Amino acid sequence: MNDEHYMKLALQEARKAFDLDEVPVGAVVVMKDQVIGRGHNQVELLNDVTAHAEILALTSAFQHLGSKYLPEATLYVTLEPCVMCAGALYWSKIGRIVYGASDPKNGYGHTCAQSPFHPKTQVEHGLLQDECAQPMKDFFKAKRS
DSSP states (O other), rough: HHHHHHHHHHHHHHHHHTTTTTOOOEEEETTTTEEEEEEEHHHHHTTTTTTTTHOOOHHHHHHHTTOSSTTTTTEEEEEEEHHHHHHHHHHTTSEEEEEEETTTTSSHHHHSOOOSTTOOOOOEEEETHHHHHHHHHHHHHHHHH
């Protein structure tokens, strides 16, 4: 399996959010070529501003492992994490973060002068960027019409 494969799984999660009329963001947590956590935005469904895809995927991974740290895991997420999610990722000590589309309005890069992640966390961006951005564009275009 490769990064593209796992990002496509995150895109499947984003489609679930889209179908629920949620902002279409999806995430998967992978360790040793096994998906150990999945999540998609459920803010409206759960009436919870913290129910972001990343938070739900992390919680699922923690429960799967019985651990609160993920130094050997990778998070694949379709959109650049916000500051709240970046904080959760910091505390998880996740080993690697791969995100697709940038979020210039709400992404961590908009508000953080330096990396908000654990010093050992590797961050990569732009994987399947156009495919990850499209559900967001479609979602907000439909909201404006």
